[in-house]
Amino acid sequence: MATTKVRAWLRPVLRQRRRLRLWRKQLVIFFAVVGPGLITSNVDNDAGGIYTYSLAGAQFGYLLLWTLIPMTVILFVTQEMAARLGVMTGKGLSDLIREEFGFRTTVFLMLGVLAVALGNILAEFAGVAASLELFGVSRYLSVPAAALLVWLLVVKGTYKGVEKVFLAICVFYLAYVFSAFMAKPDWTAAAYQTIRPTVVWSSSYLLLLLAMIGSTIAPWQHFYLQSAVVEKGIPRERYWETRIDVLVGSISCMVIVFFIIVCCAATLHATGQTQIRDAAEAAEALRPLAGPYASALFAFGLLNASLFAASIVPLSTAYVICEGLGVEAGVDKRFREAPIFYWLYTALILVGAGLILLPNTPLVRIMVLSQAVNAFLLPVVLVFILLLVNRSDLVGKWRNSPAWNGVAWATVIGVSLLTLLLVYLGVTGTPVSLNPASP
Secondary structure (H helix, E strand, O other): OHHHHHHHHHHHHHHHHHHHHHHHHHHHHHHHHOOHHHHHHHHOOOHHHHHHHHHHHHHHOOHHHHHHHHHHHHHHHHHHHHHHHHHHHOOOHHHHHHHHHOHHHHHHHHHHHHHHHHHHHHHHHHHHHHHHHOOOOOHHHHHHHHHHHHHHHHHOOOHHHHHHHHHHHHHHHHHHHHHHHHOOOOHHHHHHHHHOOOOOOOHHHHHHHHHHHHHHOOHHHHHHHHHHHHHHOOOHHHHHHHHHHHHHHHHHHHHHHHHHHHHHHHHOHHHOOOOOOOHHHHHHHHHHHHOHHHHHHHHHHHHHHHHHHHHHHHHHHHHHHHHHHOOOOOOOOOOOOOHHHHHHHHHHHHHHHHHHOOOOOOHHHHHHHHHHHHHHHHHHHHHHHHHHHOOHHHHHHHOOOHHHHHHHHHHHHHHHHHHHHHHHHHHOOOOOOOOOOOO
């Protein structure tokens, strides 16, 4: 009798333990797969991106917050397509483009990505220099030290080790959340402008809108994400975790963007300080308005983002070129196994860091225009992805749904039209200013 009672009591306990073991196993599998999507989305918030978002808040207050909802959807859809291509084909994006569209097409695409990437790399080291100068560290010390640090991280590390460092860096983006709360914004106004589309028909607004799109949905990130998914070796049956990874990354990226814009809108725009030269100046301007801690957190966030992107953007570019040429590439390979990959990575870091140390380098123009040029190249990259991901001979039943195609093609058309409009404004002599007066 007693034994029966004990068994009856133990039965639910054992069931609960089995459930816990099952959940633990699922979590272990999920965290084994998570990484590429979260890293890729958050690295979009790099030095050039942070300056662009700071400028958006300083010049237009909360007015550009409404763009974050559609950009979150677009970011998820476009990155998910690249991740799906990687899992289903086991090949990087450049590799697929070379195989399916020919070497000549790939070379032109590689040159475009290389040109855009160099501007982004310059922006990252400019962010390192500017952020540490706020703490009294000379750029002639900080930039070489940062270049050496990111070089050693990738060249001497393994994929798993590098990924763990990148995931840890993602946590430090919370500095912008704390800065925004210290700025004491009008949360009601911010929430209202987030759901109410507001368009200002000015060239400066359109340029910032294009730069925000280029910052958030950069073309290089699709190459990096697909290559990272391939190198991680994610099997088809575990693809659903990668999709969640990409979704979490897309949402977390845009949450950080929201707080950066809100912070600058509540302080700089509210006091009429619409003219900022870089993100570091935005951090410095926060000091008398939101206190020294908010300023320090904003500057620390800039340093964190700059170091993060200074590692990823050259890495992505090296993947693009090596896959396009059909040579060995990958962080898990040693230097002698993939010499071209590592020499490219090294050269990009040296050029980016070296140019920042030259006097009279136009850092502000490089930062914003590098983000705008991202958007110029984005439709081209998305067209290639769309053509590939809709081929059943490559991905089988994992082709795009009509909804996915609709969002992706609408993005291609929308960004192309916005780009052509800005080109038209430039051709007709309409001034396109990076720092106009606030509307």
